[in-house]
Amino acid sequence: MDPRILPADSDARILRPCRHSSSHQTRRDPSAAQAQASRHLLTSTPFSQTWGGALHSIRSPCQSQHREEETMARPHIEPFCDRDVPFKKMTLPGFPSGMHYKMLSLDKDTGACTMTVQFDAGYRQPPGFSYSDIELLIMEGGLRVGDEMCGPGTYFFIPAGVALPAVSTKTGCLALLMYNQTEPNFVESDEDGDGADRSRLIQVNAYDDLSWQVPTLMPATAPGCLLKILRWDEVTGALSFLYCMVPGFWQDNISFHDCAEEAYHIWGTSWIMQFGDLPTGGYFWRPPYINHGPFASEHGILAFGRTDGELYNHFHFNPYTTLKENREWAAEKLKHRKPALFKWIVAHEHNHLTGSELKK
Ligand SMILES: [Fe+2]
Structure with missing residues (x-):
C-alpha cells in the first residue's frame, strides 16, 4: 500500500473514549484533536511511522482491552470529526492536482478507505476508471460528469473498471469518497477496463429522487x-x-x-x-x-x-x-x-x- 495515503489525522484515533471508563457520558474534545493534528503537521515523520506509533505505542491500559477489535483491518474510530483536522493534498500517481482529502478510516492491509474530499474550483479529471469499486456522495457544490451537472445529494457506485467521462467543477465540490477494495487509484481511459461490470453502476440524486422510508428491519429502531x-x-x-x-x-x-x-x-x-x-x-x-x-x-x-x-x-x-x-x-x-x-x-x-x- 502506498504510504502517502496513510491518514494524517491518525492521532485523532486515540481520542476515542474508553468504553470501560467510569463515565459513559463522554464528549469529543475538538481542541485536543486540533492540538494533536497541529502537532502532526509540525513533525516530518513519515505518515506510516506516525500512524503505527499512534496505534501501537500510545495505548492506555484501558485501550489494551480493545486489542481484539484493533486486530481488524479497519480499527474502531469513534467519535471523530473531520472538522478537527486539515485537508491534505492528494499526491498519489494518476490524480490531477486540485484534489484534497481527509482520511476518515483506512484498511491498512488493502488501502480501502473512506475520505472527505475537496475538489478545488477548476478541478479537471480526464475520463478514466479505478481498480476498486468506488462510492461517491456529493455534499456541497457540484461536479460536472460528462455533460451532466451533479449537485448535492448525488450518489455514485462505480464498479471497478467502469470508466467515467471527464469530471470537472467550476466552483468546487465537497464529497465523501470511498475506495472499497484498494487504495485510491486512477487510470486515464476512454473505455472500461477488462472485466468491468457496467450493469452494477448506480447514479441517483438521493435528495431529489428518493423518498424517506420507515425501516423495515426487525427488530426495529425507535420511530423517527x-x-x-x-x-x-x-x-x-x-x-x-x-x-x-x-x-x-x-x-x-x-x-x-x-x-x-x-x-x-x-x-x-x-x-x-x-x-x-x-x-x-x-x-x-x-x-x-x-x-x-x-x-x-x-x-x-x-x-x-x-x-x-x-x-x-x-x-x-x-x-x-x-x-x-x-x-x-x-x-x-x-x-x-x-x-x-x-x-x-x-x-x-x-x-x-x-x-x-x-x-x-
Ligand atoms: Fe448500529
Missing part, C-alpha cells in the same frame, strides 16, 4: 429514524444509505450488529451514551459487536451510512457486555434463526461473512 437505500449488495447484504433522525429522536436501548457499520454526519448532532456528541462532519467506523446506544438528537441529523453485511439489530440493556459475550449471544440467536449458517460459523470458528466467502 428514516432511511433512503442507495445500494444493497445481494451477495453480502451490505447497505449504503442516507438516514435521518427527526428532531427530538431518542432510543433507549443498546445495539450491536454482526457487521461493521460506518456513518458520516452531513448535518446535525446526535448523542450516544458511549461516545458523546457526534456533530456535523462527525464520523465513525464501528467493527462488529460493539455496544452503542442509547441515542438522542435534539435538532435531528442527516447522515450517510454503510454496513459491510446484513444489518441485524441485537438490542439489550447491559452496557458492560464484552465483544466476546456479544458475539456468543449473536451466535446463539443465529442457531435458531439460521441453523445452517450457524453450522458454517462453528466450522470456521468465526461468524462474520465476507463477500468472497459467500461467493464460493
Whole structure:
C-alpha cells in the first residue's frame, strides 16, 4: 500500500473514549484533536511511522482491552470529526492536482478507505476508471460528469473498471469518497477496463429522487429514524444509505450488529451514551459487536451510512457486555434463526461473512 495515503489525522484515533471508563457520558474534545493534528503537521515523520506509533505505542491500559477489535483491518474510530483536522493534498500517481482529502478510516492491509474530499474550483479529471469499486456522495457544490451537472445529494457506485467521462467543477465540490477494495487509484481511459461490470453502476440524486422510508428491519429502531437505500449488495447484504433522525429522536436501548457499520454526519448532532456528541462532519467506523446506544438528537441529523453485511439489530440493556459475550449471544440467536449458517460459523470458528466467502 502506498504510504502517502496513510491518514494524517491518525492521532485523532486515540481520542476515542474508553468504553470501560467510569463515565459513559463522554464528549469529543475538538481542541485536543486540533492540538494533536497541529502537532502532526509540525513533525516530518513519515505518515506510516506516525500512524503505527499512534496505534501501537500510545495505548492506555484501558485501550489494551480493545486489542481484539484493533486486530481488524479497519480499527474502531469513534467519535471523530473531520472538522478537527486539515485537508491534505492528494499526491498519489494518476490524480490531477486540485484534489484534497481527509482520511476518515483506512484498511491498512488493502488501502480501502473512506475520505472527505475537496475538489478545488477548476478541478479537471480526464475520463478514466479505478481498480476498486468506488462510492461517491456529493455534499456541497457540484461536479460536472460528462455533460451532466451533479449537485448535492448525488450518489455514485462505480464498479471497478467502469470508466467515467471527464469530471470537472467550476466552483468546487465537497464529497465523501470511498475506495472499497484498494487504495485510491486512477487510470486515464476512454473505455472500461477488462472485466468491468457496467450493469452494477448506480447514479441517483438521493435528495431529489428518493423518498424517506420507515425501516423495515426487525427488530426495529425507535420511530423517527428514516432511511433512503442507495445500494444493497445481494451477495453480502451490505447497505449504503442516507438516514435521518427527526428532531427530538431518542432510543433507549443498546445495539450491536454482526457487521461493521460506518456513518458520516452531513448535518446535525446526535448523542450516544458511549461516545458523546457526534456533530456535523462527525464520523465513525464501528467493527462488529460493539455496544452503542442509547441515542438522542435534539435538532435531528442527516447522515450517510454503510454496513459491510446484513444489518441485524441485537438490542439489550447491559452496557458492560464484552465483544466476546456479544458475539456468543449473536451466535446463539443465529442457531435458531439460521441453523445452517450457524453450522458454517462453528466450522470456521468465526461468524462474520465476507463477500468472497459467500461467493464460493
Ligand atoms: Fe448500529
